[in-house]
Amino acid sequence: MKRGGLILKGAYFDSVTLMGIGRELSATPGVLDASVVMGTDTNRSILKAAGLMIPAFDGADDMDLLIAVKAKSATLLDQTLARAEAALKKKPAPAASSASRPVATSIETAAQTLPGANLALISVAGTYAAEEARKALETGLHVMLFSDNVSIESEVELKRLAKRKELLLMGPDAGTAIINGVPLAFANVVARGPVGIVAASGTGAQEVSSLVSNHGAGISQLIGVGGRDVKRQVGGIMFLEALKALIADPQTKVIVLVSKPPDPVVLAKIQHAASRTKKPIVCLFLGAPTREGEPHTLEEAAALAAALAQGRSLDSAWAALEQQRADLAPMIDAGAAALPAGGRYVRGLFSGGTFCAEAQVILAPLLGKVYSNAPTGEGMALKDSGKSQGHCFIDFGEDEFTRGRPHPMIDFTLRNERIHREAADPQTALILLDVVLGYGAHADPASELAPAIRDAARKVPVLCSVTGTDRDPQNWAATIDRLRRVGALVAPSNAAACWLAGEILHRRGKKRSR
Amino acid sequence: MPLNALFESDLRVVNVGVPSFAEALRQAGAEAVQVDWKPPLPVSEESRRTIARHRARIERANAQALERILSAAPRWVGMGRALDTIPGMHEDLLLHAGPPITWDRMCGPLQGAIIGALLYERRATSVAAARKLAASGKIRFAPCHEHGTTGPMAGVVSPSMPVFIVRNETHGNRAFATMNEGLGKVLRYGAYGPDVIERLRWMERELYPVLRAAIEHLGGIDLKHIMAQALHMGDELHNRNRAGTSLLYRALAPAIVRTCTDTDAAARVLEFINGNDHFFLNLSMPAGKATLDPARGIAGSSVCVVMARNGTDFGVQLAGTGASWFTGPAAVPDALFFPGYTRKDANPDIGDSAITETYGLGGFAIAAAPAIVQFVGGTAADAVGYTQRMYEICAGESRSYQVPSLDFRGTPTGIDAVKVVEKNILPFIDTGVAHRKPGVGQIGAGVLNAPPEPFQRAYEGLAGVLGGKRR
Structure with missing residues (x-):
């Protein structure tokens, strides 16, 4: 085994490009591992952990590009390093319009080259x-801040600045938005319509908007403000601004609010703002206690919003949800029949954080103790994210899985490994998965997951749901079809999949007690 | 635009980061422009905050500096001997290109030029004696830039050398440079053989009096006018001075014929100018110096008034940081080498000629001189791209020097060190390349970016001044 590396001084590439090149290199036969990263302290510690560190990297700094390779032979090592260098030097083909529009190297100049940029x-x-x-706000642009690892102090400062300038600041860590029908970052291609969404939750917003669209209603605006907005320190600044804008928006007839339970002070402000409109507002504060008639899952929130948008009664929406459960009975039978003899626990492996939270909210009351690396509500903290215990729900979007790697909606490597591992664990009763489609997500998640699901489904029931629409680039129906063909049980929503998991395990309990 | 107004508009997005987001936006029917973003050059958090706090003041100061630069009117007004003409020049002083440097740290070509200058001045009769004298401490070395002077490549100016005198008609200040010796084995590339010394003596003996009489007869030549025309004729006035030299020749020739009674001497002088496409460089450089010097001493300004290299260090001075030099290691240019030479033979970047870039010419005006990018296998489109990129780091645009292929847009002028750091775009320089050994001469020509360190340090230095700390 040979280990080696290269430093390219002053070269900068965005991490997505670099990870793409790293993955391509790793896929070469005989290459054991490869990584291409900027030489930050964090990245160097990642290289160290991966056994890819070489002494030459010690003096590297943030501005250096590091190429690290582990290969079977010295020749292959050299070839791989040369390939990496060549891949990085390959200039992207200029866009058709590049001749007329000079390349902008800053937000300010980009805004000048694109008149009316907003x-x-x-x-x-x-x-x-x-x-x-900050520069974007100073230039007068609304901002969607997809980046994470922005301090809460900066978030507060930026949101105050945005509010003063009557601008929207979504994020940080805002994965999803749909503005004027245009999906931004991780978002689905949904129908336009009268439902406006304010979300402090990325995948929650994707699920609600997709389900509303699949119900035949549509979305006016989806504003994702970032998960921390409803915390006390931020004070719901942008959640409230977005809510007020939707109240004032003539295209929006129904408003959906999606978030984990807000801080009480923030909640009071939201309730106050909500009380000032006659527009119906569906609130889902996932994990907060609900009263009769209030939704407690993403699916219920979407069903109620769609009914309101279509002028149907809420009772009809609840009845349809009841009916859906009745229709799922054959899936309970199929799942129960496939349960392994000794398996006792649900193992949920999620790419969407909100789905992991929803699973805990739904299944804790049904199953008792549940564990998670992102515990919510009654969920308990998992000791080691790499090792499941009891009923266990893993969010692969948490930091420990995304350091130096793309998001699990793009890179399925870790989740697939875990599917194999959980299927092989005799304690596993069934595996629960989410699959997210839309812009930003992998171009073909079904193909990425297929081998792992096929393997796992031979041993345990594999239950999943697909978030998306038929207008998404990946196509919702085709994805479901593909997953079924490799042995997955596909539920109509994440909530339904969780409920099914509970029912299937419950059935086994009954079988035993008989 | 308030949020509700956004809902009524077409979404037009500036995308900074993951490029696929912009592609997805275009697929979805929205207009999107991708920012070619790089992280800023690393600087201390404290400096970053200081600069952010003083942003409005810096911008006001830069506007003032830019106005002084744009309003300058450099004119070649006469000639003189360095000793009698250059302020602070004395018998034991040699000027050199770039930031201050001691003998032991000087690169080969600079040491060679120092040796040559001492032989020319008859301060030594052998190379060994010249070396000994140079190292003895008897001879003082100082940057040309600290004496109103600019020197190409090694840039060595000794007391007996004749110099051009350029006056900024707007602000009244003067700047100086020696006469260009031509290509091949010449002092500025560190050559010191007998032919080199003999040429320098001829320049002093014949070229100098002939040119002095001609320029006095003419009452001066407006350099700004010549340079503006030369840009329209394919020069960028750093690495290509063919048009500038030709225009100068047209202006000078009748005056030389009228003032020089010795027709052989007149012919030799005209042939010498005609035979050296770079003759005008030694006027475009002091024209730049005369243009930029009035911008010095504007408190708070982050505009560069000097970029210069001594073959070891690259140095920068800002309008707002007084006499401080901010330096970093000089790099080797990406170049096309003359047959028989490779990158291994190349000396790191050297010379005061980056003064041309500092006032909006050279690499900053390379879109006007597409012939130059051929040096590095580039295309005319590359040349346009280089110039367009430089607008990102400049305080403004020239009113006089224009680029025809950019619809006569003024060249990017007034390098802003704060923008250089924040946008991580380094000034683009096109330049000649010297052999690392003294005396071999020019071995190629090429392009390079200025190193980041001088700009990071200049940024910190300006923050120190603004934050009230003495450096």
Whole structure:
């Protein structure tokens, strides 16, 4: 085994490009591992952990590009390094319009080259993201700040600035938005319509907007403000601004609010703002206690909003949800029949954080103790994210899985490994998965997951749901079809999949007690 | 635009970061422009905050500096001997290109030029003696830039050398440069053989009096006018001075014929100018110096008034940081080498000629001189791209020097060190390349970016001044 590396001084590439090149290199036969990263402290510690560190990298700094390779032979090592260098030097073909439009190297000049520019989508590394967002706001642009690792102090500062300038600042860590029908970052292609959404939750917003669209209603605006907005320190600044804008928006007839339970002070402000409109508002504060008639899952929130948008009664929406459960009975039978003899626990492996939270909210009351690396509600903290215990729900979007890697909606490597592992664990009763489609997500998630699901489904029931629409680039129906063909049980929503998991395990309990 | 107004508009997005987001937006029917973003050059958090706090003041100061630069009117007004003409010049002083440097750290070509100058001045009769004298401490070395002077490549100016005198008619200040010796084995590339010394003596003996009489007869030549025309004729006035030299020749020739009674001497002088496409460089450089010097001492300004290299260090001075030099290691240019030479033979970047870039010519005006990018296998489109990129780091645009292929847009002028750091775009320089050994001469020509360190340090230095700390 040979280990080696190269430093390219002053070369800069965005991490997505670099990870793409790293993955391509790793896929070469005989290459054991490869990584292409900027030489930050964090990245160097990642290289160290991966056994890819070489002494030459010690003196590297943030501005250096590091190429690290582990290969079976010295020849292959050299070839791989040369290939990496060549891939990085390959200039992208100029866009057709490049001759008429000079390349902009800053937000300010980009805004000049695109007359009428009104929004900046920022996804640079967190260290630099706040400064770029500030420049965008100063330039008069609304901002979607996709980047994470922005301090809460910067978030507060930026949101105050945005509010003063009557601008929207979505994020940081805002994955999803649909503005004027245009999906931004991780979002689905949904029908336009009267339902406006304010979300402090990315995948929650994707699920609600897709389900509303699949119900035949549509979305006016989907504003994702970032998960921290409803915390006390931020005070719901942008959640409230977005809510007020939707109240004032003539295209929006129904409003959906999606978030984890807000801080009580923020909640009071939201309730106050909500009380000032006659527009119906569906609130889902996932994990908060609900009263009769209030939704407690993403699916219920979407069903109620769609009914309101279509002028149907709420009772009809609840009845349809009941009917859906009845229709799922054959799937309970199929799942129960496939349960392994000794397996006792649900193992949920999620790419969407909100789905992981929803699973805990739904299944804790049904199953008792549940564990998670992102515990919510009654969920308990998992000791080691790499090792499941009991009923266990893993969010692969958490930091421990995304350091130096693309988001699990793009890179399925870790989740697939875990599917194999959980299927082989005799304690596993069934595996629960989410699959997210839309812009930003992998171009063909079904193909990425197929081998792992096929393997797992031979041993345990594999239950999943697909978030998306038929207008998404990946196509919702085709994805479901593909997953069924490799042995998955596909539920109509994440909530339905969780409920099914509970029912299937419950059935086994009954079988035993008989 | 308030949020509700956004809902009524077409979404037009500036995308900074993951390029696929912009592609997805276009697929979805929205207009999107991708920012070619790089992280800023690393600087201390404290400096970053200081600069951010003083942003409005810096911009006001830069506007003032830019106005002084744009309003300058450099004119070649006469000639003189360095000793009698250059302020602060004395018998034991040699001027050199770039930031201050001691003998032991000087690169080969600079040491060679120092040796040559001492032989020319008859301060030594052998190379060994010249070396000994140079190292003895008896001879003082100082940057040309600290004496109103600019020197190409090694840039060595000794007391007996004749110099051009350029006056800024707007602000009244003066700047100086020696006469260009031509290509091949010449002092500015560190050559010191007998032919080199003999040429320098001829320049002093014949070229100098003939040119002095001609320029006095003419009452001066407006350099700004010549340079503006030369840009329209394919020069960028750093690495290509063919048009500038030709225009100068047309202006000078009748005056030389009228003032020089010795027709052989007149012919030799005219042939010498005609035979050296770079003759005008030694006027475009002091024209730049005369243009930029009035911008010095504007408190708070981050505009560069000097970029210069001594073959070891690259140095920068700002309008707002007084006499401080901010330096970093000089790099080797990406170049096309003359047959028989490779990158291994190349000396790191050297010379005061980056003064041309500093006032909006050279690499900053390369879109006007597409012939130059051929040096590095580039295309005319590359040349346009280089110039367009430089607008990103400049305080403004020239009112006089224009680029025909950019619809006569003024060249990017007034390098702003704060923008250089924040946008991580380094000034683009096109330049000649010297052999690393003294005396071999020019071995190629090419392009390079200025190194980042001088700009990072200049940024910190300006923050120090603005934050009230003495450096």
